[in-house]
Amino acid sequence: MATPRSCAQDAIACYLCAKPTQSYCITCQVTLCDKCARKHNDNFRHSSHNIVPFIEEEIELTFLSCQLHPGEKCKDHCRKCNKPVCNKCSSYGTHAGHDVMKFEKRVEDKKKKIEKEMDRIISLILEYQNIADNYDSRISNVISKFADLEQDVKMQRQLWHEEVDSMFDKLCFLMQYLKNKKFYALAKQQMDILNMISDMREKVEESKQILQSYNVSTVNAYQLKFKEYREPPEIDISCLNTLTDLETESVMDLNLEGFKAMLKKVSKPVMMGNINLFSTRKLLDEAKEIISIPTEQKPLFRVALVGNNEAWVSGITNTITRVDVQGSKVALFKSTCQEWPADIATSQLGELIYTDGSYR
Structure with a gap:
C-alpha cells in the first residue's frame, strides 16, 4: 500500500477535467491542472485558497472533528465501539482502555480490501459477459426447436381426417404457450445477467473513486458487495423434444409435455372425447341419454x-x-x-x- 505522499504522486488526474495534474488546492484538497487551477482561483477570489505545485504538496487524510473535545481531530479508531475517537477520548475519555488503532492503518486496510474486491469483480465481468452473449444462441435454438416441432405437427395433421382438428388445435395452443414460456424465461435471465454486469461496472467505478479518496468517513462507510456477485445464476437450457412415436400406418401416438393422445384407424369415424381423457371412442349408432341436466339456456346451443x-x-x-x-x-x-x-x-x-x- 502506498503512503499518502506516494499516492499523491500517482494520482496525476485533474479533479475537474482528468488532465495531468500540476497544482493542488490545500484548502479544498483537490488536484488541478494549470487551466482548472486558474478557474478555481477565480471562482474563489473572495476567499483565500492556497494553491501550490502538486509535487510540493503532501496530501493528508481528512479527519472528523471530535464532538466531545473541541479542537481535537478523530485520528484514531476504537475497535471495541467501532467509532472514530480523538487522542483525549482514548487517553482518559469514554474510550480509555479500549483497543484503539490509528485511522491511517484502518484506511490502508480498508482500501486493500476494496482494491482486492474491485480486481475480483473485474475478473467476473468477462465471465458474466460470456454467459450473457450465449443467451442469443440459446434463444435461437429454442425458436428453431419449436419451428421443427410446428412443422412436425403440420405434417402429421395432414395424415388424419378433419374430425381430429380440434385435438391438434389444442396441441398447437399448448405448444405456443410452452414456446413463449421458454422464450421469455431465457430473455429474462439474459436481462438479469446484463443488469448484474452493469451493476458490477458501477461498483468498479465507485471502488476506483473510493481508492482515490482520503476522506475517513467515505472510506469507512463503503460497503463491500463481492459476495452478491460471486455465484452466477443457474441457467435452464433444457429444451423440448419433437413429437415421438408417430406412426403413418395404423396408430399415431402424440406426447408433448403432459399432453398425450393416441389415434387408431377404424372403419367407422372416430372422435376425441374430453381431451383430458387421452382416449378414442367409436360413435354409437344411436344417442344414449345418461343424465338430464336442467339449464336456463333455451334453446341450448x-x-x-x-x-x-x-x-x-x-x-x-x-x-x-x-x-x-x-x-x-x-x-x-x-x-x-x-x-x-x-x-x-x-x-x-x-x-x-x-x-x-x-x-x-
Whole structure:
C-alpha cells in the first residue's frame, strides 16, 4: 500500500477535467491542472485558497472533528465501539482502555480490501459477459426447436381426417404457450445477467473513486458487495423434444409435455372425447341419454365440459353459464359477442374459450 505522499504522486488526474495534474488546492484538497487551477482561483477570489505545485504538496487524510473535545481531530479508531475517537477520548475519555488503532492503518486496510474486491469483480465481468452473449444462441435454438416441432405437427395433421382438428388445435395452443414460456424465461435471465454486469461496472467505478479518496468517513462507510456477485445464476437450457412415436400406418401416438393422445384407424369415424381423457371412442349408432341436466339456456346451443362434474353452456344470448350435474349455477360469464357465441370450448388448463363467428 502506498503512503499518502506516494499516492499523491500517482494520482496525476485533474479533479475537474482528468488532465495531468500540476497544482493542488490545500484548502479544498483537490488536484488541478494549470487551466482548472486558474478557474478555481477565480471562482474563489473572495476567499483565500492556497494553491501550490502538486509535487510540493503532501496530501493528508481528512479527519472528523471530535464532538466531545473541541479542537481535537478523530485520528484514531476504537475497535471495541467501532467509532472514530480523538487522542483525549482514548487517553482518559469514554474510550480509555479500549483497543484503539490509528485511522491511517484502518484506511490502508480498508482500501486493500476494496482494491482486492474491485480486481475480483473485474475478473467476473468477462465471465458474466460470456454467459450473457450465449443467451442469443440459446434463444435461437429454442425458436428453431419449436419451428421443427410446428412443422412436425403440420405434417402429421395432414395424415388424419378433419374430425381430429380440434385435438391438434389444442396441441398447437399448448405448444405456443410452452414456446413463449421458454422464450421469455431465457430473455429474462439474459436481462438479469446484463443488469448484474452493469451493476458490477458501477461498483468498479465507485471502488476506483473510493481508492482515490482520503476522506475517513467515505472510506469507512463503503460497503463491500463481492459476495452478491460471486455465484452466477443457474441457467435452464433444457429444451423440448419433437413429437415421438408417430406412426403413418395404423396408430399415431402424440406426447408433448403432459399432453398425450393416441389415434387408431377404424372403419367407422372416430372422435376425441374430453381431451383430458387421452382416449378414442367409436360413435354409437344411436344417442344414449345418461343424465338430464336442467339449464336456463333455451334453446341450448353449445356445451363445453369442465372435468367430469361441470360444464359451460350457451344459447341465443351473450351469457355463458357454468352448471354442475344437478343443474345448479356455479358461475356466470357475459361475453362480448354481438348476439351469442358461435362456439365455446375449454383449454387444457380449464379456461373458457368462446368465438363470435359472425363478427370476428
